[in-house]
Amino acid sequence: MAELALKNVVKRFGTYEIIHNASLDVADGEFVVFVGPSGCGKSTLLRMIAGLETISGGEIHIGGTIVNDVEPADRGIAMVFQSYALYPHMTVEENLAFGLRMTGNPKNDTERRVQRVADILQIKELLNRRPRQLSGGQRQRVAIGRAIVREPQVFLFDEPLSNLDAELRVQMRVEIARLHKELGATMIYVTHDQTEAMTLADKIVVLRGGNIEQIGAPLDLYDNPANQFVAGFVGSPKMNFMSGAVIEAQGQTITVALSNQGNVPITLPVENFEPRIGEKVTLGIRPEHFFKAGQGDADLTIKVDVAEHLGNTSYVYANVSSGEQIIIEREESRNESNRDTLTIAIRASNVFLFDNTGNRIR
Template structure:
């Protein structure tokens, strides 16, 4: 299986630069997910790897070979799109084998490769059906099977689950993870859904405005975000952010006052020494709030809405000063909303960001 390398890759449309110099190394057999908000450049980057978009500058290498000017059909890749794009008049068997037949592959070899892909994807009972006789999930599996029969070095997925309902998306995520484990092929997957990214990826690449914000394993990004953007993007519900001001710094600790929370003080263990009086942002994940008195600073909040999901509950609250908080607590499943509550912030589980959004460590 092939490794893939991007070296200072850029993409411009006229004077507008959408990919602004990306360096990335993807290992052979790795499952890498490009994630980010709409317009961040993730699909454009995938299409550049596929050869569907010209690379304005920099180099793309697959298996150590420069691919910038190589025809897409000769790059050893297969792409699965958001749209199934199946031929409506062809059976599942014919749809999966079409590219091979078009390439002049022998009929017996096509039959073997289609049969193997059907086995992997549990499509054997459906081989003689046409697309209109299939569910959305079955159609997506056929689209994936059409890619598998080509035995590519690299699989590319461009938001393949966007057209499916919530339950089917969960099922197909599991199917794709299982597929990667069985095929042991390099896979690059694009999504705006960070839950998909966390579920599927060996490595996540977080993109924003054509640049890489952070690369790492899913839980590394969750536990150790490089900046406020990554901290807010990775995690569902997102991290809470509260305005703060530095009131003391030194000797390995920084004390901040939460300026919209009655100046409650939180002292964090940090090597960085931001200037006294500088504005910063304190980040707290929903699950890291404690009950009153259990942490380093208590906050009085008004619960607007309580979302009970069975094993856990999310409380959507405000502090009366415009800051909205999401609090996850198993112990608070009896809250119904429109209630007053006191929660605590634990310094050991908090994050601090400067006014540019960079993490203070």
């Protein structure tokens, strides 16, 4: 396996720049997940690492070697696609062995590698079947096996589970996590699925509009987002945002009125922030950080829109006067969450604060 590094990587199509000076270090054996909204550049970045897209500037290093001009087949990478890309006329065994046979790998070594992969992925009983005889999950296992059999330095995954149903996605997520642990491989994984990112990654890279917004461990990004975009993107259900305005400031303490909640005030400690009275701010609160009335620093009365009961947990969706929607995670309480209105409390210690440009204040 090998470490990987991107140094000020740029991608342009004509005069339009879609990746802007992306820099990233991936340690040997690390599992890194690229996340971001559609069109943010995560798949393009992955394809540049693979050599399927040329880079317009910067450097890509694999195992300490610059690979900007190295052909994809010579980069020591293997890629798993969303579409499986299996040869329909070949058996599973032939699909697994095809790439090695094309490169003239010795027959005995090819057979050894195929049997090893079949053991790792528990697909030995499928070796004589063709892709049309396999389920979606089995096809994805074979696609992953075709990457493993090459024994690459780096594995690249481009939304490999998006074609599977919910139950299979959970199963395959566990399989990929187990595989990473067993192989100790360097893996780069693109997804739009929050759960995949949070559960699989050693490190998450959040992209927006071709820029890397923040890099960090999953819980670091969840607990300490750099800005409002990251705060709203990392986590499921997403963070709630409520508009407010500064109504008082004394030293490193400010009081903010929630303008869409009847101007309910809450006092917050801040550092390195010199607000103007009346300055617009946004409060961020995770769904699990709402409490029963009287158990926090400010009480809010909201109108319940929909309540989802999921067993031991309920999600209450509420609309506020501005049209903003908030999601409240509660321990199961059917009677309470079925009310038309609900009074909840927030605590200053759980509040994130962002200025009017989306930068985090606290």
